[in-house]
C-alpha cells in the first residue's frame with residue numbers, strides 16, 4: 411500500500427509508492443499560470459481574435475461566461491509554456507502527470523484519445539508491418555493504421571451473448587496468434603471495454619514479452635485505475651509499452667483532454683511518439699483543455715479527489731446491491747465476468763435498452779451514457795452523489811412496476827460479427843470506389859470505416875466482405891461505399 415505522507419495532507423490509500431516525498435503531486439503549475447494570465451491582462455494583438463470576448467457574439471459570452479472566455483488561449487505566451495516542443499508550465503504539468511502515473515513519459519493531448527491512438531499507430535507501425543488488434547478497438551486505431559499502412563491481424567474478444575456485448579480478450583488466443591505469425595511485433599488491445607469488461611493484461615503482457623512484441627493498451631475508459639486499489643490494475647503497472655487515457659471521459663478533465671503514456675520500461679522511443687503527436691496535433695492547443703489535465707491529475711492525487719473516487723466506487727456498490735431487489739432488472743456484474751465496477755450495464759426483461767433510455771430521459775429526466783438494443787450503460791462518476799443514485803433506483807423500481815408495450819428497435823450497436831478480410835486495409839481505403847444501395851452491398855468489399863458512436867467500434871472496415879449479418883447494424887445508412895468491381 412502507498413505511503414504518501416510528505417507533501418500530501420491526508421493518508422492516501424491507493425498503492426502509488428513511486429511518488430517521491432519531495433514532489434508535491436497535488437500542485438498545479440499550469441492552473442496557477444492560467445490564473446495569473448487571467449488576472450494580469452495585457453493589451454493583446456494576437457490570436458484568438460475575439461480578444462477576451464470583446465469580438466464575440468454577446469450571447470455566446472453570456473452562455474459560457476466571461477471567465478471561460480478570458481482564458482481561451484493557446485500556447486504562445488512565455489509564462490504558460492508550449493506543448494510542442496514542451497516548455498514552461500505545460501512541461502511542468504506533464505512531468506507531474508508522468509510522476510502520478512509512474513511512466514517513462516506522459517504527453518498531454520487536446521484532440522482526445524483519438525489523436526493519441528493516431529499518433530501511436532503513425533509512430534510505431536510502418537507499411538506492411540504486421541499488427542495484432544482486438545476487434546473491439548476504437549475506430550481511431552484503425553484510422554491510424556490506414557495512415558501507417560500496417561497489416562491488420564484480428565483478435566476477436568469473447569462475446570457475451572446474453573448481454574450482446576464484447577467480453578474479454580483471451581491471453582491464450584493472443585499467444586496462439588503470435589506463435590503462428592512470428593512477424594507480428596505489435597499487439598494493441600482495448601481494456602476495459604466500453605461496458606467495463608476487463609482482460610488479463612498481466613498475462614497478455616507476459617506473452618507479448620515472450621514473443622518480443624510490444625503492447626499498446628487503449629485504456630481510454632480506465633484513467634482512474636491508478637488511483638484506487640478497488641479498481642482493476644492499470645496496464646501501466648502490468649508492463650504495457652504505451653497506454654492511452656481519456657481523462658475527459660471519467661477523470662474530471664474537459665472534453666477532448668487526454669493523456670498518452672509510455673510505460674516505465676517501454677521499448678518505444680519517446681522522440682518518435684512526440685514527433686507523431688506534433689504532426690497530428692493541432693498547432694493551437696487549447697490552454698483550457700491542457701489546464702484541465704493539470705487539474706484532473708492534481709485532484710485525483712489529492713485526498714479530496716480520492717474521496718470523490720471512493721464515493722464513486724461506493725455509490726456503484728450501493729447501486730449494485732439495491733438493484734438486486736428491483737423486479738426484472740439485471741446488472742452485469744463480476745459474477746458474469748471481470749469488471750470495472752463503476753460501469754453499470756443494466757437491462758430489464760421485456761424492455762429494450764433503447765426503450766429504457768427513452769423512458770428514463772423523457773419520464774424521469776435521466777441521461778444515460780449509452781443504450782443498445784439489449785441494455786443501457788450508466789457510469790458511477792466522480793461527480794455523482796448518493797442522492798442521484800437513490801433517485802435512479804427509485805425510477806428503475808417505478809419502471810419495473812409499469813407495463814410497457816415492448817418496441818424492440820432492432821438498432822444494434824455492438825457488431826458481434828467475425829470479419830472476413832479480403833484486402834489490405836490501406837489499399838482498400840484508397841482503391842476506386844462507388845456508392846451502392848445498402849441492400850445491394852452483400853458480397854461486395856467495403857471501402858469505408860463504418861462505426862457507430864458511441865462506442866465507435868467498427869462494423870465494417872475497408873477490405874472486408876459485406877455479409878447478410880451486417881445489415882442490421884447498418885440501420886442508419888442508405889448507401890454504402892464499396893470497392894468498384
Ligand SMILES: Cc1ncc(COP(=O)(O)O)c(C=O)c1O
Nearest residue numbers: 521522523524548600628630656
Ligand atoms: C476505447 C476507446 N478509445 C479511444 C476513444 C477515443 O477517445 P476520444 O473521444 O477521447 O477521442 C474512445 C472513445 O469513445 C474509446 O472508447
